[in-house]
Amino acid sequence: MSRFRTSPRLAAPLRAALAPPGAFLLPFLMLPLLFGAIWLWFDAEEMVAPGHLPVAFAAIALSWYLLGGALSLGRWRQAVLARRLLRARVPSLQAQSGQIWASDPSGQVLWQNDAASAAHGDRLGSAVSTPLARLSADPAQVIDALRIRVAGGGVASTRLPGGSLTLQSLDSDALQIWQFAPFDAAAEAPVVPSVEAPALHGCPEKDLFDRLPAALLRITANGRIAEANAPALALMGSIPEDATLSLLLDGLGRPVDDWVDDVIHSRIEARPEVLRRRAGADLHLQVALSPDGHGGVLAMLSDASAMKTLEAQFVQSQKMQAIGQLAGGIAHDFNNLLTAISGHCDLLMLHHDAADPDYSDLDQIRQNANRAAALVGQLLAFSRKQTLKPRLIDLRETLSDLTHLLSRLVGERVRLTFEHDADLRPIRADRRQFEQVLINLVVNARDAMPAGGRITIRTTNVVRGADCKRTQLPLGDYVRVTVEDEGCGIPADKLDKIFEPFFTTKRTGEGTGLGLSTVYGIVKQTGGYVFCDSAPDRGTVFSLYFPAHEIADLHAATEAEAAEREAAAPPLVKQAHAGVVLLVEDETAVRSFAARALRMRGSRCWRPTVPNRPCNCLPAPSARSTCS
Structure with a gap:
């Protein structure tokens, strides 16, 4: 070509x-x-x-x-050939409806019917684009597109805002027949006798419409739903007589009937849209409109709930990532401020004893600074930017050391029990961060049982695919830690939001909303997985999965750590406070506090004026006597 x-x-x-x-x-x-x-x-x-x-x-x-x-x-x-063809066609053309013009290949109108004369006047001898200019904003483009499609003979149609325009080419373009059928007359016969599509296996059109597996609605030119097949009724339920699509669906941002009307009259492109069902359970449907050839449209409905769920999950992941980046960015600067506040507070407390009237105020400042520092740690855990020191740990030993603290946290009305696998394998994690995970989960379980109850912590070895059916886990061996309570449970509509930062079901002032998001961040940064199973009034079970390691590796790691600690033990010195200390810190408040603390311990401190280049700022040995 x-x-x-x-x-x-x-x-x-x-x-x-x-x-x-x-x-x-x-x-x-x-x-x-x-x-x-x-x-x-x-x-x-x-x-x-x-x-x-x-x-x-x-x-x-x-x-x-x-x-x-x-x-x-x-x-x-x-011209002779065109007029000969026209004389033979005029009787049949006069019997047709709509506005009809006959033209030669150059576009000169040779004949028009009464409907065309009544609508556009006498156009004989003029260009066929003259009457078509009243039907289309760009008649030249419409004419060229149709002529290209029928080059050499044939029939082509296109939709205009007010109806359908058909071009038939006869005898190698010697004569061209133009017919415009308005939408209100679209049911009348076209110039070229229509050839009905063969029925599928002998089924009439109505039976074929009902037997199609897709959910279909037939909408008339005035926007009324004229017909719905069986899959559409199963998806939408009962449809009132003469209902419009706006009565059944919404969520487009503008009236749904206006959208349908724009598609019917070709004012916009018929692109699929996702709408929400008004009645019944929350259901999202993708609706695609297509002209039916009779002035209306066919609407095909498909369930888009899974697509909307994936879209919501993607948006949520982006939001979590944005909040994590924000939290990790401000945590470092905030931590420097807290270090300066708590450090200078400690210096003041050295000059006040417990009987001093100002001592209690200073103690409150220190406690609240420590609480703020813990909040910074939670932000870093959520953003997964905290520095972890993972090592092989035995969960039975870790939980045993944590039992006393957890028992004090739950109080007297809650009973705390532990169940361990006899052959429990070790995991690789930061022990302090793992303890923080357990503390957060136990505190949440305690708050869910205001009248008291039992909290059970279980540790077991599991194998994905054998005794563990969670498909989200890769195949392999895991150590599962579950924290189960007998509390009020979590509603299903809130279960997918519990790991979001600052989301809490507690009353105002009783929680920061960072407890479970911190758990999620620590577990994910450690390489594990966390799941929650809950139902209202049936309690909650949090399941943590960590990759399992061999017990022999734990023994070898314990011996290696003991050898490292012995080799790294500093030698004893008689004068621990002698010498000059080079202090490098970019935060002025922290540097000032650290210098004062070192001077109080008897050390001389050298603070370079350019913290980023400390080595070039070292004083000569003779000048070190001037260090502060």
């Missing part, structure tokens, strides 16, 4: 000229022009002779005259 296509308006006269008999006469008629040009080129010296020049010009003029005659002959032949 050629990459370039000639415009139909320019190609018509050329095809006429090249059609027989012009196709045979044109080469011979051009020979005098060719001979005259060759003669003038090679006989340039004699061209100035008095008799040669008129002869040459006469030959050229005769060639052009004969060429024009050939072209005129082609056009005359084409």
Whole structure:
């Protein structure tokens, strides 16, 4: 196929000229022009002779005259053929409905019916684009598109804002029939007798519409739902008579009926939209509209709940990532401020004993600074930017050391029990952070049982695919830690939000909303998984899964750590406070506090003026006596 296509308006006269008999006469008629040009080129010296020049010009003029005659002959032949075809078609065209024009290939109107005359006036002899300009904003583009589709013969249609425009090409474009059928007359017969699609296995159209597996609605030109097949009724339930789509669906941001009307009248592109069902359970549907050929549209409905769930999860992950980046960014600066506050508070407390009236105020400052520091730790855990020191740990030993603290946290009305696997395998985690995870989960379980109850902590070895059916876990061996309570449970609509930062079901002032998000951050940073199973009034179970390691590796790691501690033990010195200390800190408040603390311990402190280049700022040995 050629990459370039000639415009139909320019190609018509050329095809006429090249059609027989012009196709045979044109080469011979051009020979005098060719001979005259060759003669003038090679006989340039004699061209100035008095008799040669008129002869040459006469030959050229005769060639052009004969060429024009050939072209005129082609056009005359084409016009005769078009009028002959038109005379044969006029009776059938007069019986058709709609606005009809007949034109030659150049677009000149040769005939029009009464409907076209009543709507647009007498257009005989004018271009067919003149009446079409009242039907389309760009008639030239519509005409060219249809002519390209019917080049050489055929039928093509396109939708205009007020109806359907059909072009039929007869006898290699010798005659073109244009028909505009308004939407209110779309049910009438077109120019070309329509060929009905063969019924599927002999089923009538109505039976085929009902038996299609897709949920379909037939919507009329005025926006009313005329028909719904069985899958649509199963998806939407009962549909009231003469209901519109707005009565059943919403969530578009504008009236759904306006959207349907814009698609019916081709004012917008018919793109699928996701809408929400008004009645019944929350259900999202993807609705795609398509013209039905009768002035209305067919609406195909499909369940988009899974797609909306994935979209919500993606948005939630982006929100969690953004909050995590914000938390990790401010935590470092906030921690520096807290270090300076608590450090200077400690310096003040050294000059006040417990009987001093100001001592209690200073103690309150220190306690609240420590609480703020713990909050910073939770922010870092949530953002997964805290520095972990993972090592192989035995959970039975860790929980045994934590029992006393947990028992004090739960109080007297809550009973705390432990159940351990006899052959429990070790895990690799930061012990302090794992303890923080257990403390957060136990505190939440305690708060869920205000009247008291039992909290059970279990540790077991599990194998994904054998005794563990959670498909979210990769295949492998795990150590599972579960924290189970007998509390009020978590509603299903809030279960997917519990790990969000600052989300809490507690009353105002009773929680920060960072407890479970901190658990989630620590477990994920450790390489584990966390799940929650809960139902109202049936308690809650949090399950933590960590990759399991071999027991022999734990023994080897314990021995290696003991050897490292012994080798790293500092030698005893008689004068622990002698010498000069190089202090490098970019935060002014922290640097000031640290320098004062070192001077109180008897050390001399050198603080470079450019913290980023301390090595270049070291004083000479003779000048170190001036250090503060």
